[in-house]
Amino acid sequence: MVRIILYEIRKLLEQPIILFFFIASVLLNTIYITTVDLNQSYLDYVQDIKEKTGNVISDEFKGELAHQSSSKDQQRLLTETRSLENVFLHYSTAELGEEIIDFYQIQGSVAEQMTKKYETLAPVVFELDETHASLEVGAAGETMSVFTFIRNRLFNTILAESLLFAVLIGLYGSTSETFTRTDRLLLSSKTGRNIQVSKYVASVLLTFLFYLTMILVTFSMFNLVHPIGQIWNTSISTQFHLNVYFPQLLEVPFIPWSPMTLFNYTFLSIVLGAFLVIICHGFNFLIGLWTNHLFQGFLVFVAVYVVFLSFGAMVDQLGWWSLQAVLMWHPVSLWRLQGYWFTEMGPYAILPWQESIAMAVNLLLLGISCIVTGAFYSTKEVK
Numbered sequence: 001m002v003r004i005i006l007y008e009i010r011k012l013l014e015q016p017i018i019l020f021f022f023i024a025s026v027l028l029n030t031i032y033i034t035t036v037d038l039n040q041s042y043l044d045y046v047q048d049i050k051e052k053t054g055n056v057i058s059d060e061f062k063g064e065l066a067h068q069s070s071s072k073d074q075q076r077l078l079t080e081t082r083s084l085e086n087v088f089l090h091y092s093t094a095e096l097g098e099e100i101i102d103f104y105q106i107q108g109s110v111a112e113q114m115t116k117k118y119e120t121l122a123p124v125v126f127e128l129d130e131t132h133a134s135l136e137v138g139a140a141g142e143t144m145s146v147f148t149f150i151r152n153r154l155f156n157t158i159l160a161e162s163l164l165f166a167v168l169i170g171l172y173g174s175t176s177e178t179f180t181r182t183d184r185l186l187l188s189s190k191t192g193r194n195i196q197v198s199k200y201v202a203s204v205l206l207t208f209l210f211y212l213t214m215i216l217v218t219f220s221m222f223n224l225v226h227p228i229g230q231i232w233n234t235s236i237s238t239q240f241h242l243n244v245y246f247p248q249l250l251e252v253p254f255i256p257w258s259p260m261t262l263f264n265y266t267f268l269s270i271v272l273g274a275f276l277v278i279i280c281h282g283f284n285f286l287i288g289l290w291t292n293h294l295f296q297g298f299l300v301f302v303a304v305y306v307v308f309l310s311f312g313a314m315v316d317q318l319g320w321w322s323l324q325a326v327l328m329w330h331p332v333s334l335w336r337l338q339g340y341w342f343t344e345m346g347p348y349a350i351l352p353w354q355e356s357i358a359m360a361v362n363l364l365l366l367g368i369s370c371i372v373t374g375a376f377y378s379t380k381e382v383k
Helices: 002-013 016-035 040-053 059-066 072-081 093-104 108-120 122-130 140-178 183-187 190-225 229-233 262-291 294-318 321-327 331-336 354-378
Strands: 242-246 250-253
Touching: 002 140, 002 190, 016 140, 016 190, 040 059, 040 072, 040 140, 040 229, 059 072, 072 140, 093 108, 093 122, 093 242, 093 250, 108 122, 108 321, 140 190, 140 262, 140 294, 140 331, 190 262, 229 262, 262 294, 262 331, 262 354, 294 321, 294 331, 331 354
Parallel strands: none
Antiparallel strands: 242 250
16 A cells, blocks of 8 residues: 555656646745845844843843943834733733623624633633733834734745645545546456545645645745744733734734743644645545546535635624634634634634634544545446
8 A cells, every 4th residue: 555655646746736836835935935024123133132131021121121222223122112011910801702792792602602711711811921921022013023924924825825735636636537537447446446545645645745845945934034033932922912803993912722932833833734734635635536527626615615705704794603603613714714723713713722623623524524435435336
């Protein structure tokens, strides 16, 4: 079986579109990184100052900063840190829940579940208060730009590219025999039908390899162009970084279900993203087996994608919160909400760590779908 898997991987790598897609993705990410508007000189200054003053805003920090050589960057950092206090001191998660529920006008059982969710969040806020996470300097006024770019844009772009790659490889992996007209030959024997298992393993390994390579190449490139050093070790919950649901209208502290640094948060996002890529590949591989046609399978994927996005938008507008609570478990919704992973997720979750639980549920559904499709494929007739 290993020999067949390696052979199938080689067959996939021989497709020119694979190399083209990879190069195009790297070029796109390179342009994205080199053109992003980050104030690198100020980032460098803040990092230099933190080596002398420490990473937590305190009286000692402010005093040491005031004695540094006067400059435009020093004055900016003084201004940005002068009047800050620990926002998590006496912070009420119950009031946060009420704010979210009132803003979105959520009612019924969903509102009750969300109230319980925010009560569960209280110990996390207490821990953030104890560690003075909100007083960490990070990149000061540039923190929001840096964190948002890494979390919401750069990683989101990598994930989107990898999901598209997963869709195409999943569909092609299960329908490629139709191009060489050997699909009937595969169906003519039990051994031939079992080759689809090797094809599945080969295509999922290649998908995971693409995702991992994109992560390593893109983040290495980012660290080379925008070295942020110890900013990676800043708490994701610093008060310079907010969770934005509606700009200017609903911006709340960034509270994950466990205290995390930017590096920890990014790493966990990468891990969860890998599961989403595997899920997306798996379901589309199965779609290919059912349709036995690459283009038809892709149309099915597009239809499902468009329907869920459109239906989700309609549900948001109409305020059908019970239905929305169900839709949030779908892989399309999980990708859409990537920027809120590991947080309370506002109106988009009713359970702690819902994105992680939803991913486990989708993996289980994928396993069940594989069993059902295997039973169908094992008895599929040759046409």
